[in-house]
Amino acid sequence: MVANTILFDFSVDPSKISDDRQRSEVVKIMRSELENLFPQLKFVYDLNTSDGYLVLLTENNSTIVTIRFFTEPGLITMNIEYYLENGKEQLLSFDSSKRLENTLAKKLNINSGQVLPPLKRGAVSRYFPSSDERIIEYDIDEIVFEKRSPFQKIQIVHSKTLGNMLILDELQNIADSDLIYTETLMQRGIENYDGKEICILGGGDGALLYELLKENPKHIVMIEIDVAVMDACNKYMNSICGDVLEKRKGHNYEIIEGDCMEYMKLFQQQGRKFDYVFGDLTDIPISDTPTGEIWNFIRTILEQSFKILKPNGKFLTHGNGTSCMESLKMFQDQLDLLKPPVKYTTSKAFVPSFMEDWVFYQVEFA
Template identity: 70%
Template sequence: MKTMRTVELILRQKFDSDRSKYLPPIKRGGYIDIYMTSSDERIIEYDIDQVVYEARSPFQKIQIMHSKTLGNMLLLDELQNIAESDLIYTETLMCRGVENYEGKEICILGGGDGALLYELLKENPKHVVMLEIDEIVMQACNKYLSVICGDVLEKRKTDQYEIIVGDCVEYLKKFIADGRKFDYVFGDLTDIPITDAPVGETWDFIRTIFEHSFKVLKPDGKYLTHGNGSTCKVQLRLFEEQLDLLRPKVKYTTTKAFVPSFMEEWLFYQVTFA
């Protein structure tokens, strides 16, 4: 039986063409699904060789896969989230080397993989509170992704930080009622939706997060969040239009980084009051 490469060579010779190209076949029906998509829906084949962990929480499907080149990788609802290779993602999100977190009050919305909390604590903040809804994600990452989160998910409260398990919107409402303010708020939640208009449940959630986050931000504070792949021009523009609608008015800058496990460049936002 001839291999695909052999067939390709025969066709090239027969038709006297140098334009043919060997395309490896897509492997279907395997025990491990090694295919995912980029933000602009290109098919990406990963060198995944093992399912390390799999469970379903009340909120989502949770998987940790092992990649030969990326290490252990967290997938939520079958979308790649972060891998052991992805320190650049966290460092770009927090603008390491640019922002000064020493002595600052910080709130993380989401962040269940623990990577952002772990890296922020190295910057000697005054205190960090993290609001994460999914306890099972944290348990899985604590066990199988300690390369990126260290031991911060071992405890729920220390002198340096507190992890609150629950709906971040409800806790933001409580912070607003209590008059609690932060120097930095991180939106480490859902990516910008890939839609043609800013409508639907996820966009409503993003607007709700904006509304509440800026009410707990100090006047000179910053809201930092991830966006989506830098090729998603329409969706990024829609996101920026939502920022432009905020009152009081805000201004923003962006940074970019190539994230190894995403296999593409990702955009991040830094938002302050205008």
């Protein structure tokens, strides 16, 4: 049950599409090739755009072809869109698309052309961004869970190769495949949690709590604002969180539903301090937070975290993809602003469901 959108781009010498006659000629060539695939193709609408020309064609009022000329840069885009019934053969497979692209490029006498694999549009979300907002299509075959909580859009989707994946506001958070994420965040084998007091800010997927409990800590308190995330992960991601989200409380741990900012203030009033504080919040805590405010929020979290850390304590957190140099730099700038001053080390790991190398920070008092 998907619609297919197939996108073609052709870069041409702007002087070759600068007037109506030239553009008509190009449309004629394109139509003639398209008619080999869509014999009933007919013109339905055109529009002189401010930057060129747009023409709409259709076959049987079901396949819609949009050809758009951007005159000044010399770009022609073509979008083909149709609904593909379950079990029906593709009208235009990726191989056929490539042949069409190649033929059109030759007929139009240009080198620069591309066609994208067919984009599948329907109830199953398959496309999520890398940290630098490149699009990645996952082998998702099922939406396991979907809900919009007061805080965010929560999805658990199933990937054939990665297992269940938690997606918050279109961003991959963790998948069944991602033990390496948690292990790098907690620096397993490097840090010693035996008998330690630990605070997790966020961590709603339960994976960090679950793994830390294997290391015999004295006590862990986890503060997660979105109970809907915990309920969903408890139900659908037990391979990463075990039963910790089900129980919510054990002899050496407690999960608090609440705003970590408030609890950090409470801990300060109580004089409660930790050996480890984990920043395991989502990258962008509230989906309509403007960019500037995100960094203020992150710095505030950092400031508060260090107020509840013992003198030899450590603040451990995830950073960003290695390709996001700018974002990593901005995070480090926030660290450099902290008083008292801190020092930090970094680790990185390739996180399967992120499809990229991720940077993790280990921060302590300088």
